[in-house]
Amino acid sequence: MMRQDINKLEEKSIFIIREANAKFKNLAALWSMGKDSTTMLALARKAFLGKVPFPVIHIDNGIDFPESYKFRDELAKKWNMKLIVAHSKIREELSGFSCCGANKTDALKEVMDEHGFDGLIVSIRRDEHGIRAKERVFSPRNKEFKWDYKNQPAEIWNNYTSKLEKTDHIRVHPLLDWNEVDIWNYIKKAKVPMNPLYFSKEGHRYRSLGCTHCTVPLKSNAKSIDEIIKELEGTKVEERSGRQQDKEKAYVMEKLRALGYM
Amino acid sequence: MDKYIVTMLGEKDHGKSTLIGNLLIATGSTTEERVKEARVKGKRWEPAYILDSFSEERENEMTIDTTRAELVYKGKMFELIDVPGHLELIKNMMSGASNGDFAILMVSIKKGEGFKPQTRRHLFISQMFGIKALAVAINKMDIAGYDQKAFEKAKGEVEEYLKSIKFDKPVFFVPVSAYNNENLVEKSANMKWYKGLPLFSLLMDFSKRYYRAAKSADEGMRALVQDVVDTDGSKAMFCVMYNGTIKVGDSIRAEPNGARAKVRKLHLKGKSVSKASAHSNIALVLDKEVDAERGSLIYGSAVKPYKKGEFQGRIFVINGLKTGEKGLFIRTNNNDIPIKSMKIVSTLSPTTGKAARGGSAIATNDSAVVSVKLARDYPLERYVEHNELGRFAIYRGEEFVGVGIVE
Numbered sequence: 326m327m328r329q330d331i332n333k334l335e336e337k338s339i340f341i342i343r344e345a346n347a348k349f350k351n352l353a354a355l356w357s358m359g360k361d362s363t364t365m366l367a368l369a370r371k372a373f374l375g376k377v378p379f380p381v382i383h384i385d386n387g388i389d390f391p392e393s394y395k396f397r398d399e400l401a402k403k404w405n406m407k408l409i410v411a412h413s414k415i416r417e418e419l420s421g422f423s424c425c426g427a428n429k430t431d432a433l434k435e436v437m438d439e440h441g442f443d444g445l446i447v448s449i450r451r452d453e454h455g456i457r458a459k460e461r462v463f464s465p466r467n468k469e470f471k472w473d474y475k476n477q478p479a480e481i482w483n484n485y486t487s488k489l490e491k492t493d494h495i496r497v498h499p500l501l502d503w504n505e506v507d508i509w510n511y512i513k514k515a516k517v518p519m520n521p522l523y524f525s526k527e528g529h530r531y532r533s534l535g536c537t538h539c540t541v542p543l544k545s546n547a548k549s550i551d552e553i554i555k556e557l558e559g560t561k562v563e564e565r566s567g568r569q570q571d572k573e574k575a576y577v578m579e580k581l582r583a584l585g586y587m
Numbered sequence: 588m589d590k591y592i593v594t595m596l597g598e599k600d601h602g603k604s605t606l607i608g609n610l611l612i613a614t615g616s617t618t619e620e621r622v623k624e625a626r627v628k629g630k631r632w633e634p635a636y637i638l639d640s641f642s643e644e645r646e647n648e649m650t651i652d653t654t655r656a657e658l659v660y661k662g663k664m665f666e667l668i669d670v671p672g673h674l675e676l677i678k679n680m681m682s683g684a685s686n687g688d689f690a691i692l693m694v695s696i697k698k699g700e701g702f703k704p705q706t707r708r709h710l711f712i713s714q715m716f717g718i719k720a721l722a723v724a725i726n727k728m729d730i731a732g733y734d735q736k737a738f739e740k741a742k743g744e745v746e747e748y749l750k751s752i753k754f755d756k757p758v759f760f761v762p763v764s765a766y767n768n769e770n771l772v773e774k775s776a777n778m779k780w781y782k783g784l785p786l787f788s789l790l791m792d793f794s795k796r797y798y799r800a801a802k803s804a805d806e807g808m809r810a811l812v813q814d815v816v817d818t819d820g821s822k823a824m825f826c827v828m829y830n831g832t833i834k835v836g837d838s839i840r841a842e843p844n845g846a847r848a849k850v851r852k853l854h855l856k857g858k859s860v861s862k863a864s865a866h867s868n869i870a871l872v873l874d875k876e877v878d879a880e881r882g883s884l885i886y887g888s889a890v891k892p893y894k895k896g897e898f899q900g901r902i903f904v905i906n907g908l909k910t911g912e913k914g915l916f917i918r919t920n921n922n923d924i925p926i927k928s929m930k931i932v933s934t935l936s937p938t939t940g941k942a943a944r945g946g947s948a949i950a951t952n953d954s955a956v957v958s959v960k961l962a963r964d965y966p967l968e969r970y971v972e973h974n975e976l977g978r979f980a981i982y983r984g985e986e987f988v989g990v991g992i993v994e
Contacts (some may be wrong), residue, residue: 327659329590335856339868340813343825344921347814347881371857372825374818374870451655455621455637458654461682479987480682481980484918489985504657562618 339372341499348487349444356381358393359534361448367517380407384432396520411436446497452504465492505564506557513550590664591794594687596709599672601695602726606765607667608634613772614660653683689793690718697727702744704938711937720757720797722789729764733777738762751940761786806831807890812883824871829975832864841877842884848873882922884966895964904989907951919979925962932956967993
């Protein structure tokens with residue numbers, strides 16, 4: 326994994342976040358307390374003179390890690406963010422694909438309807454998964470939250486699509502161009518507060534965070550940001566290899582995306 | 588580190604995705620997991636599956652939407668953008684190609700494939716999009732028996748076309764077999780008659796010789812207002828700096844009416860600064876209020892903005908249009924400005940080379956030079972001098988109609 330020019334990435338993301346804020350009447354962002362969405366919030370603070378001007382949504386299924394809840398409450402307070410917690414039900418009979426698909430997406434639909442959000446910032450990156458490489462910066466979702474990947478709008482230069490008649494809302498992806506290692510470089514450079522689960526404890530750390538049911542840690546002694554960067558620069562293993570949903574079936578991710586999962 | 592964006596051009600089935608797949612493997616730029624996952628049970632191994640990650644793409648063996656692959660080799664980073672070759676997917680091709688620095692054109696030498704109309708369109712569009720250099724890969728040389736004459740013939744055909752559209756970028760030709768990995772990273776032992784560089788070395792060479800940030804005609808400060816917000820009782824303008832530099836204390840002018848003001852405060856990435864330069868996203872506070880709003884140009888006092896409400900430009904349309912029709916607008920820097928009237932100066936078919944003067948309609952997949960009057964003033968510059976301020980997309984309601992550049 327090689328580092329990109331962090332200043333260029335930062336400028337482009339600030340541009341996209343400002344563009345979203347200017348274009349949508351009612352914008353919100355998803356926050357999982359993971360490294361990507363937390364980095365996005367740090368970028369939003371840079372874009373808007375120290376404030377996050379839109380509400381941040383945590384889809385809470387009640388089985389996130391205790392460290393994540395603590396991190397959420399502390400940072401929301403410190404950065405003075407408007408936090409919306411959307412509770413999703415965990416149905417014990419569901420796991421993996423159906424669990425993420427049904428539970429998280431249903432809760433997101435409810436909170437989007439309730440608040441009438443027309444734009445939603447989601448901190449996905451192209452290098453995470455083959456499917457995500459095909460995403461637009463501004464990506465429409467219909468009433469069922471489906472991603473019509475076969476008929477995406479044109480996106481020529483920075484001419485984005487911010488409203489279509491049949492869309493429910495537009496997903497905005499300010500971090501598409503970033504790679505995993507760029508995120509960590511930025512966390513270091515901008516001193517972004519980070520969820521402690523990413524750092525090694527007793528020989529293990531989390532590289533990608535889902536909820537407690539589906540995420541497994543990897544063997545790692547990386548206790549600091551520098552050690553994580555060093556580890557990533559030498560790896561050939563996929564970032565989401567500890568996430569069960571990606572492995573179950575070859576095209577699970579495509580289905581999840583089409584269903585509106587983030 | 589800089590990342591060079593390379594667009595893959597060419598017809599469906601000419602091997603674009605196969606080429607990228609094999610380049611990724613040969614340069615060690617993909618993960619083992621992704622290669623393993625791309626193997627489809629009971630099917631011949633296709634490197635293209637690494638990229639075509641929609642199940643439908645693999646099952647039907649075609650690329651539906653743009654995909655991107657990052658290639659890292661000998662300290663350089665390239666982003667290869669694979670675009671669909673099908674005619675009906677040209678909108679996706681254009682989305683992928685609009686930000687390219689270089690392009691690789693794939694032309695299959697296999698009987699019945701060859702240099703097709705769609706390939707000509709791709710070349711024409713990439714010329715409009717301002718790529719800096721082009722590598723033409725004549726593919727499937729293994730099927731042609733590695734025959735030099737066959738290569739020269741295919742090369743001649745492409746050269747003739749490039750001449751007809753006055754293609755003015757550096758062009759290099761490479762005979763390859765994308766599937767067999769020949770002349771991609773290593774030179775092929777089967778084509779000793781080819782004395783040039785393998786395809787990937789050509790890209791490395793492009794990055795050294797032809798990659799420069801677009802050079803502006805002048806250093807005059809130009810920034811476009813993205814948003815105006817109230818902060819602590821004063822108005823801050825979020826602007827994208829496209830040219831020159833700006834300093835606290837500078838005298839500036841602001842559209843729509845050219846009002847003069849001085850820069851009181853500047854913010855960059857959340858910090859108060861005294862100076863900012865091109866390609867940064869600033870927040871600007873002036874010493875007095877001006878009428879500027881989203882889409883207004885802020886410019887140095889010595890700058891003369893080129894065009895406001897009317898311009899002449901070259902356009903390429905994927906959905907035919909009539910000059911008298913209502914509801915057309917341009918979208919530039921994500922701002923929509925209705926077209927009041929349009930006159931056709933001349934039309935040109937990128938596939939047949941057929942040109943005509945005047946007229947009242949532009950056919951689907953044709954190009955034209957048009958003179959356009961907008962329904963309101965909007966700042967535009969010549970594309971060759973200020974890329975970002977001189978390019979636009981054309982829409983009819985929600986329908987994407989085409990692209991254009993200001994001449």
